[in-house]
Amino acid sequence: MAAARKVACVEIGGIPIAFSSDDDRFLDLLRQRYAGFLSSSPPEFELEFDLIAAIPPSDEDVRVRREGDEWLIERGDFQARWDPGTGRGQVRQNANPYSLDSVVRILHSLILAQRGGFLLHAASAICDGQAYLFSGVSGAGKTTMTRLAPADITLLTDEISYLRPSADGYVAYGTPFAGELAKPGENCSAPVSALFFLEQGPENCIDELPSAEAVRRLMRNILFFAEDRVLVEKLLTTACDFVARVPIRRLTFYPDSRVWDEIRNFQGVAEHV
Amino acid sequence: MSENCIYIARSSAIAARALAGEMMVMNSADSTFFTLNPVATAIFQAADGRTPLREIVRDRICDQFDVDPEQAQADAEQFVTELSGHGILLVSNHPLVSETP
Numbered sequence: 001m002a003a004a005r006k007v008a009c010v011e012i013g014g015i016p017i018a019f020s021s022d023d024d025r026f027l028d029l030l031r032q033r034y035a036g037f038l039s040s041s042p043p044e045f046e047l048e049f050d051l052i053a054a055i056p057p058s059d060e061d062v063r064v065r066r067e068g069d070e071w072l073i074e075r076g077d078f079q080a081r082w083d084p085g086t087g088r089g090q091v092r093q094n095a096n097p098y099s100l101d102s103v104v105r106i107l108h109s110l111i112l113a114q115r116g117g118f119l120l121h122a123a124s125a126i127c128d129g130q131a132y133l134f135s136g137v138s139g140a141g142k143t144t145m146t147r148l149a150p151a152d153i154t155l156l157t158d159e160i161s162y163l164r165p166s167a168d169g170y171v172a173y174g175t176p177f178a179g180e181l182a183k184p185g186e187n188c189s190a191p192v193s194a195l196f197f198l199e200q201g202p203e204n205c206i207d208e209l210p211s212a213e214a215v216r217r218l219m220r221n222i223l224f225f226a227e228d229r230v231l232v233e234k235l236l237t238t239a240c241d242f243v244a245r246v247p248i249r250r251l252t253f254y255p256d257s258r259v260w261d262e263i264r265n266f267q268g269v270a271e272h273v
Numbered sequence: 274m275s276e277n278c279i280y281i282a283r284s285s286a287i288a289a290r291a292l293a294g295e296m297m298v299m300n301s302a303d304s305t306f307f308t309l310n311p312v313a314t315a316i317f318q319a320a321d322g323r324t325p326l327r328e329i330v331r332d333r334i335c336d337q338f339d340v341d342p343e344q345a346q347a348d349a350e351q352f353v354t355e356l357s358g359h360g361i362l363l364v365s366n367h368p369l370v371s372e373t374p
Contacts, residue, residue, distance in 0.1 A: 211292060215308075216308050219297070229288060232287075233288035236299055
């Protein structure tokens with residue numbers, strides 16, 4: 001007789017997804033990892049996990065491609081199928097949290113792409129009720145910005161920002177995906193006030209970025225994996241819309257706490273294209 | 274690339290969007306992203322699979338940009354070679370059916 005499946009519902013970015021498994025330890029790991037994001041909302045999607053023998057986390061590239069009605073998501077350490085029509089999918093992976101995080105991020109990236117949102121390789125935080133995003137090449141200072149944040153700043157993430165469109169622009173949500181800080185973000189959201197591409201320098205300075213350059217930088221930092229022209233077109237449209245509706249600037253900063261004064265005083269408008 | 278008659282067409286695997294005078298192109302097969310300068314954008318937009326590259330350079334580049342025809346042809350062939358290597362353009366010695374509108 002098959003063991004009964006147990007379920008944990010995890011809500012990231014306002015999208016509740018039910019994860020089920022017949023392995024109690026895996027469910028415990030999942031509940032622990034996403035502790036601030038567990039939800040009692042009715043799930044929009046369901047993902048069944050079947051655990052396989054331990055395979056080390058893989059460095060190989062993930063492949064995400066369409067096969068009929070389903071998405072196939074594959075990497076050395078996991079295989080997943082997801083049908084966006086039924087909202088259901090199955091995952092075969094071993095019980096390591098890195099594979100789990102990868103599957104969850106990819107699934108959210110597919111859902112968001114359809115809805116005009118995206119995951120961005122960026123830190124984000126709420127300051128005075130507004131969300132600010134900090135992106136840039138590795139080592140540019142994303143984690144530094146979060147470490148320098150004053151006590152009244154709410155950290156949404158130091159690694160992967162979660163963005164959805166709204167009537168007035170875009171909203172940033174907290175995520176459990178932690179980077180160097182090894183600390184999950186808070187489960188809350190705020191309207192996005194600006195996206196800064198970081199560079200470190202001798203003094204603090206905020207510069208305009210031409211819209212084409214802003215799109216170029218944005219696209220380089222969006223997490224997107226699907227080999228699908230329709231979704232890629234949608235993503236490019238979303239990136240251009242984001243640039244049109246959200247101020248995007250280059251922030252050169254000297255790494256001390258005064259940079260947050262610049263953020264608080266920033267009053268930018270989007271470059272409408 | 275030195276064939277007498279080269280035809281170029283845009284791949285069906287790409288998404289493209291013009292913004293502020295530049296063309297943004299993304300290959301859905303591997304998520305690589307390119308931005309094209311105005312000259313490259315003119316060639317890309319004219320890549321209908323039916324017009325020889327030589328005509329594109331003559332009508333769309335030399336007429337609109339102040340460039341030497343021979344240099345423009347050489348630059349265009351290099352550009353086409355690069356983009357075909359990334360799966361953005363299809364290249365043939367015969368007319369092609371463009372894969373995108």
